[in-house]
Amino acid sequence: MEYTFKAKxxxxVTSKHKTTFEVTQDAEIGLAADCIVGVSSNVSLNDLPIKMREAIQNEKTEIKIVLKTENAEDVIRGYGHPALTLDHPTDMVCRKSDYTCSRTLMINADKAAVDLDGDLIDELASGKTLKITIIV
Known part of the structure; x- marks a missing residue:
């Protein structure tokens, strides 16, 4: 199952956070928001299809996130969990840890913001469009 949406x-965007990366519906971020790689997302966790939400709420489900700009891309893998409520109205956070909250999309991810492809981050810092694909 696959779901694709866009952010900017x-x-x-500095992408220096060592344990998470985030996409938000917020249009503006400050320099302290070093985990945020995309803003002005056109969807929230609440918008994910129900079958995808159910799959993400299973700890055996492997989740793959593809982040793609015009000339760069990166792939991040992690896992779902029954404690994921997937109901935050603006933020989607992927975590290297097993911490869960309403903002969490996946846990035990193999990459955080600091680990993402440098060309991808350069394009995001210049304001390019970000295509996000969630695959479960």
Whole structure:
């Protein structure tokens, strides 16, 4: 099952966070938001199809996220969990840890913001469009 949506890069994307990366519906971010790689997302966790939400709420489900800009892309793998409520109205967070909250899309991810492809981050910092695909 696959779900694709779009967000935008932002001049304050620094991608320095060591344990998470995030996509948000917020249009503006500050420099302290070093985990955010995409802003102005056109969907929230609440918008994910019900069958995908059910799959994500299973700890055996492997989740793959593809982040793609015009000239760069990266793939991140992690897992679902029954404790994921998937109901935050604006934020989607992928975590290297097993911490869960309403903002969490996946846990035990193999990459955080700091690990993402440098060309991808450069394009996001210049404001390029970000295509996000969730595959479960």
């Amino acid at each position: 890069g932002h001049q304050n």
